[in-house]
Amino acid sequence: MDNAHKRKKQPEFVRHALLEQAAKLTIEQGLSKVTFQAVAEAVGVTKGGVMHHFATKDALVLAVFNDAMAKFELEVDDAMAKDSVSYGSFTRAYIDATISLGKKGQEQFNHQATLYVLMLGDSELRELWARWSNKQLQKHENTDNTETLCMARLVADGIWLSDFSGISISDKKSLRNRLIQMTQSEQ
Numbered sequence: 001m002d003n004a005h006k007r008k009k010q011p012e013f014v015r016h017a018l019l020e021q022a023a024k025l026t027i028e029q030g031l032s033k034v035t036f037q038a039v040a041e042a043v044g045v046t047k048g049g050v051m052h053h054f055a056t057k058d059a060l061v062l063a064v065f066n067d068a069m070a071k072f073e074l075e076v077d078d079a080m081a082k083d084s085v086s087y088g089s090f091t092r093a094y095i096d097a098t099i100s101l102g103k104k105g106q107e108q109f110n111h112q113a114t115l116y117v118l119m120l121g122d123s124e125l126r127e128l129w130a131r132w133s134n135k136q137l138q139k140h141e142n143t144d145n146t147e148t149l150c151m152a153r154l155v156a157d158g159i160w161l162s163d164f165s166g167i168s169i170s171d172k173k174s175l176r177n178r179l180i181q182m183t184q185s186e187q
Contacts, residue, residue, distance in 0.1 A: 011053070014043070014045060014049065014053065015053050017043045018039055018043055018045075018050055018053055018054070018060070019063060019064055019067045021039050021042040021043050022034050022039050022060055022061070022064045023064050023067070023068065023111070023114040024042070025038055025039065025042065026064065026114055026117050026118065027113045027114060027117060030117070031061070031117065031118065031121050034057065034060070034061065035057070036050045036051060036054075036057065036060075039060070061118065061122070061125075062125075064114060064118065065114070065115070065118045065119075065125050065128065067111075068111040068112075068114040068115045068118075069115065069128070069129070069132060071111040072097055072111060072112065072115060073132070075093075075096075075097040076090070076093045076094055076097045076136075077093075078093075079092070079093035079096050079097060080093045085184070086143045087143050087144075087183075087184075087185075087186055088143065088144060088149055088183030088184060089140075089143055089144070090136060090139075090140040090143060090144040091144050091149040091152050091153055091183045092180055092183045094136075094153050094156060095152060095153070095156045095176060095179050095180060095183070096176075096180075097112075098112070098156040098157065098159070098160045099156055099159050099160065099163075099172065099175075099176045099179075100112065100160075100163055112160060112163070112164070113163075113164045115129070116160070116161060116164045117164070146186070148182055148183075149182070149183060151182070152179045152182045152183055155175070155179055156179060159172060159175060159176075
């Protein structure tokens with residue numbers, strides 16, 4: 001029989017599982033269904049186990065948001081590192097991190113959807129997203145600060161929102177390719 005007192009503690013593993021399950025609940029059932037009890041049951045820990053990692057529901061939600069943001073930023077950074085053309089590189093990476101063409105795993109869609117669900121329902125989280133976006137635009141001002149590139153990113157956001165909201169786009173790959181085309185020459 002497994003004795004919790006003798007079992008090796010794995011706080012980072014548990015914290016990761018709590019974040020993943022809270023994100024999953026957010027997407028599937030909405031933020032109002034994310035409770036310490038629901039997350040605890042999904043992970044197989046006690047409610048106190050959740051509270052050990054997150055003192056409040058707000059702290060849990062913020063951690064879920066920050067985790068999803070970190071994954072999104074990592075994907076953008078990875079794509080930029082592989083891009084040999086500096087002009088528009090942030091925008092191309094942003095488009096590819098934003099538009100799901102079915103080649104990405106379910107976890108990919110989940111962290112994107114998590115960001116949207118949380119931002120739509122919370123002005124403080126929208127502010128965090130805006131700060132991140134503005135910081136990125138300042139960081140890449142020399143390569144990605146044109147009206148055309150701004151329009152491409154905004155269209156990608158619209159496609160991202162359509163994915164989340166279930167709006168069907170018949171040829172998303174073609175739209176993605178046209179957006180990428182827009183990023184390849186200075187206008």
